[in-house]
Amino acid sequence: MLRVAALSGLGGLLFGYDTGVISGASxxxxxxxxxxxxxxxxxxxxxxxxxxxxxxxxxxxxxxxGRRTTILFASxxxxxxxxxxxxxxxxxxxxxxxxxVGIAIGITSLAVPLYIGETAPARHRxxxxxxxxxxxxxxILVATLVDEAFSASEGWRWMLGLAVVPAIVQFGGMVTAxxxxxxxxERGRVDEARAILGRLQPDEDLDGLMGEIxxxxxxxxxxxxxxxxxxxxxxxxxxxxxMAVVQQVTGINTVIYYDVNIFxxxxxxxxxxxxWAAVFxxxxxxxxxxxxxxxxxxxxxxxxxxxxxxxMIIGLFLIGLAFAWPGPESGGLISELAVLGMVVYIVSFxxxxxxxxxxxxxxxxxxxxxxxxxxxxxxxxxxxxxxVALTFxxxxxxxxxxxxxxxxxxxxxxxxxxxWRKVPETKGKTLEQLSIELGTVEDPKRDL
Numbered sequence: 001m002l003r004v005a006a007l008s009g010l011g012g013l014l015f016g017y018d019t020g021v022i023s024g025a026s027x028x029x030x031x032x033x034x035x036x037x038x039x040x041x042x043x044x045x046x047x048x049x050x051x052x053x054x055x056x057x058x059x060x061x062x063x064x065x066g067r068r069t070t071i072l073f074a075s076x077x078x079x080x081x082x083x084x085x086x087x088x089x090x091x092x093x094x095x096x097x098x099x100x101v102g103i104a105i106g107i108t109s110l111a112v113p114l115y116i117g118e119t120a121p122a123r124h125r126x127x128x129x130x131x132x133x134x135x136x137x138x139x140i141l142v143a144t145l146v147d148e149a150f151s152a153s154e155g156w157r158w159m160l161g162l163a164v165v166p167a168i169v170q171f172g173g174m175v176t177a178x179x180x181x182x183x184x185x186e187r188g189r190v191d192e193a194r195a196i197l198g199r200l201q202p203d204e205d206l207d208g209l210m211g212e213i214x215x216x217x218x219x220x221x222x223x224x225x226x227x228x229x230x231x232x233x234x235x236x237x238x239x240x241x242x243m244a245v246v247q248q249v250t251g252i253n254t255v256i257y258y259d260v261n262i263f264x265x266x267x268x269x270x271x272x273x274x275x276w277a278a279v280f281x282x283x284x285x286x287x288x289x290x291x292x293x294x295x296x297x298x299x300x301x302x303x304x305x306x307x308x309x310x311x312m313i314i315g316l317f318l319i320g321l322a323f324a325w326p327g328p329e330s331g332g333l334i335s336e337l338a339v340l341g342m343v344v345y346i347v348s349f350x351x352x353x354x355x356x357x358x359x360x361x362x363x364x365x366x367x368x369x370x371x372x373x374x375x376x377x378x379x380x381x382x383x384x385x386x387x388v389a390l391t392f393x394x395x396x397x398x399x400x401x402x403x404x405x406x407x408x409x410x411x412x413x414x415x416x417x418x419x420w421r422k423v424p425e426t427k428g429k430t431l432e433q434l435s436i437e438l439g440t441v442e443d444p445k446r447d448l
Contacts, residue, residue, distance in 0.1 A: 001200050004177050005116050005128045008071055010170035011108035012132040014078050016139025017146075017163050018101050019047060024147025025156035032156070033091040046095045048389065050102020051109070051382040058110035059375025067115035067180040070107060075174065077104035078167035086161025101163075109358075110378045114370060117362030118180040121201045122430045126296035126359050133355035134289040140256075141282035148279070182367045182431070185213050212432035217367050227369055228376065232440050236364040239422055240377040246415045247357045248384035250312060251408035252349055254392050255319070255342065256281065281346055288350035300427040301356050302419065308352020309416040315345025316409035324402035357381070363426045366435040 022044055030040045054074075061070045077100050084097030113129050120128035143159075150158050178200065184193035194210055201209070228237050296304055318341025365373040395404045426434055 001120060001124075001128070003173075004119055004200070005131050007170060007173035007177055008112045008115050009131045009135040010166050010173075011071060011074060011112045012135030013139040013142070013166050014163055014170070015105050015108055016136035016141075017143045017166070018078075018081075018105060018139075020140040020143035021147060021159050021163070022047070022098075024144070024151060025159040028154045028156040029091075029094065031154075033094070035091055039091060043091065043095055043098060045386070045389070046098035047102035047105065048382060048386045050099040050104075051106035052102075052379055052386065053099075054103035054106020054108075055110055055375055055378035055382050056106070057103070057375075058107040058378065059372040061107065062111055062114060062183075062371040066183050067111055067118065068174060068177055069179075070111045071115060072171060072174050074104045074107040074111060075167050075171035077101070077107070079164055079171065082161050082163040082167060086157040086164075106378065106382060109381070110371075110374045113358040113362040114374055115180055117359075117431065118182045118367075118370075119178070119196075119200050121204055122433075123428055124297060125363070126301065126356075126427060127293045129359045129362055130289065130292045130296055130355040132358055133350075134286070134293065137282070137286040137289050137350060137354075141279070141286055144279050144282050182213055182217075185210075186217050186367060190214070209430065212430055213367070216432040216435050228373055233365070233369060233373070236438055236440055237373055237376065239424075240361045240364050240373060241380045242418060243357050243360055243423065244377040244381035245384040246411075246418070247353050248381060248388050249408075250309075250349075250353065250412045250415060251316060251345075251388075251405065252354070253385065253388060254404075254408070255316075255345055281342065284343060284346050285350050288347040289355060291347075291351035292355045295351075296356065296359065297427055300425050301360060302423055302425045304352050305356050305419050305423065306416060308348045308356075309412055309419065311348025311351075312345050312353065313409050313412045313416070315341045315343075315348060316405050316412060317341070318344065320402040320405035320409065322402075323400075323405065360423070360426065363431060363434055364424075364438065364440075366440045367431070369440075 026040055026044060029035065029043060033039075035043070058070065061073065065073075081097050081101035081104060084100065085094060088094035088097055112132050116129050116132065117125055146159055146162060150156070178196040179192075181193035181197045181200070184190070184196070190210070193213075194206065197204070197209060198206055227233065292304065318337050322338030322341065361374050361377045362370075392404075395407065399407065424438060429437070
């Protein structure tokens with residue numbers, strides 16, 4: 001099970017690497033192809049546009065061809081996209097390659113949590129899916145280090161092309177990985193599913209688990225996008241979509257984007273120091289994800305989410321306070337609060353909202369609609385990501401720096417209230433037990 005989770009989790013590393021590496025490469029790309037700001041924005045945004053397309057396609061791909069095969073397809077797209085990016089002879093070729101990378105990211109952001117969620121035992125499912133978020137943070141950190149290593153030589157082709165290495169490793173490993181047992185049962189391949197479950201979860205009650213899976217599939221709806229609007233599914237669909245949007249609109253990408261500016265207010269003005277400050281934030285992001293791995297299956301999703309959102313609120317208001325103050329010359333305390341706010345926010349996000357959203361959207365839905373439902377939630381996540389990216393600078397101009405971060409803080413407060421009121425606890429239960437408790441399938445014992 002660890003091997004399966006690690007191999008599929010390499011998709012998270014590619015996710016983080018390919019979204020993070022462009023920040024160090026963009027300046028050199030602009031010089032190479034003589035691009036203005038608008039053209040460079042298209043190059044950068046190509047991945048986000050591709051990710052929305054990939055998320056839209058992924059639900060159908062995982063349903064028709066299976067979770068493992070879809071991850072293999074995404075790995076192949078990563079390989080083609082990385083090689084195409086490294087060899088691009090024009091901005092148009094580079095944009096096309098980056099769209100392919102984005103499609104792979106969108107597919108991966110659905111298929112990997114789905115695959116791990118359907119193969120992991122209930123008592124470890126949260127931690128196993130959180131490995132995906134851990135891999136994303138590692139990918140972002142590695143991208144920062146690679147950018148630093150090749151910046152002196154302006155080696156942007158190496159920066160983008162090195163993503164081919166983990167993509168090849170994942171493709172080779174996933175060839176021998178098992179299919180999702182729940183997908184196999186849905187396809188009528190019950191004996192094969194039983195054999196795989198026996199290998200992946202040797203300590204589980206195999207007969208009982210197979211019975212739950214078969215009943216869940218027999219009593220759930222057919223599994224298309226129209227079925228998601230049925231009364232029994234509408235509520236959990238809204239929860240999944242809302243949490244996917246919340247992950248983005250509480251400011252994670254803007255905080256990471258603005259980290260150098262925040263550290264400059266703390267007195268770090270040297271360019272090299274600013275880069276290593278970004279590496280420090282990346283390392284904090286990685287290490288804090290281990291908090292979620294340790295506690296997500298112990299204290300549960302809801303408590304960890306609420307604690308994390310409280311920390312994010314504190315961090316955002318501290319960052320806003322630092323920007324509201326005249327500057328470092330008015331006193332070292334405010335500068336230190338800026339750095340403290342940054343660290344508190346990143347730790348809180350990485351330990352809660354970052355990984356738990358991927359866990360929840362992999363848990364809330366019955367087997368036959370899990371792919372389409374996750375597709376809607378994941379597409380909402382990437383759309384919100386794009387909207388935040390497009391509106392951030394406008395908010396800075398219209399509201400001001402401090403007020404923008406305080407706005408994200410207010411959104412985080414509203415998100416905390418939403419989690420308290422609406423988000424169910426899912427730890428320690430099989431996916432089929434959750435379907436019955438959430439009312440998304442009929443309880444087979446109801447008529448007994």
